[in-house]
Ligand SMILES: *[C@@H]1O[C@H](CO)[C@@H](O)[C@H](O)[C@H]1NC(C)=O
């Protein structure tokens with residue numbers, strides 16, 4: 453939600469292609485927070501919730517951990533002015549490849565621009581963390597992300613490129629918007645770690661042709677580099693995006709705050725998420741992440757207490773699961789139910805509403 457301004461921009465635009473461009477930039481920007489964040493994530497507890505109200509950005513959001521094995525977080529955000537609804541689930545299917553771990557995104561993401569009666573859906577790219585055993589950790593995202601406009605079947609196809617042997621493609625994203633007759637209307641390019649641009653398809657082709665000529669001289673140097681390709685290191689070639697004349701900037705990443713490195717490489721937006729502001733305690737659901745004692749201890753720098761609390765919570769979760777098994781009870785999710793996404797027809801976690809009525813009786817005691 454860090455880049456909600458891009459959704460707000462999409463809502464405000466009258467041209468449908470420009471709207472799709474803003475949505476594409478939003479989809480890319482949403483994975484940019486992964487950059488340099490190779491730490492092992494905290495696994496939410498089953499039934500843990502998180503809410504976020506940002507009046508300055510005009511939205512509110514609620515999420516719930518709806519499954520523990522496999523871990524699935526469902527979320528639902530809506531604009532305070534009724535302009536959009538944004539929902540989906542984060543459901544990474546992990547595969548271990550020895551030296552790396554790959555997360556396949558199973559959840560679908562849906563953005564409804566209500567004023568324009570438009571619905572867009574997509575899935576995130578694959579995410580791979582390299583060198584989990586030895587060497588320096590680094591992140592690669594790859595795969596095709598297709599953003600579909602369900603009203604007309606118009607599409608934006610974004611190709612997150614694997615870094616390749618020489619690392620030339622590292623972090624690159626390239627794609628296009630096409631109409632239903634598959635005519636390319638515009639090209640979108642950039643890096644998910646940096647910025648995204650859009651340009652006319654013709655200008656793009658012309659530029660690519662002139663760019664190819666300079667390429668051959670570089671090849672030899674690169675071949676030499678590839679010889680000592682023992683470890684799975686992140687390639688050093690890290691050119692910035694070269695801007696094709698006539699391009700329009702869609703999004704540029706903000707630099708991380710100065711103390712980011714000591715704060716899990718969080719962005720400015722993420723750093724504030726666990727803040728328990730005055731007055732919040734009285735209104736938040738008791739399952740809210742901000743009340744999670746192990747994370748709070750960690751944030752306060754009490755590492756010993758944090759690990760003790762983490763163990764206690766995990767033990768409590770296991771005991772509760774055993775007890776349910778004994779009573780032959782099923783876990784019941786609170787704010788989301790399995791249902792059919794009307795736009796894609798697939799089974800998904802759908803928000804059942806009511807969270808912000810703030811009636812929090814009968815919530816499970818997970819802390
Ligand atoms: C933060 O980024 C630095 C620089 O790339 C890296 O060395 C460090 O491991 C990262 N920390 C986390 C918690 O991901």
Ligand SMILES: *[C@@H]1O[C@H](CO)[C@@H](O)[C@H](O)[C@H]1NC(C)=O
Pocket residue numbers: 468469470471472569570601602603604606607
């Ligand atoms: C999406 O569908 C709507 C409704 O049919 C249409 O007006 C709009 O032009 C489409 N937008 C894009 C970007 O394809």
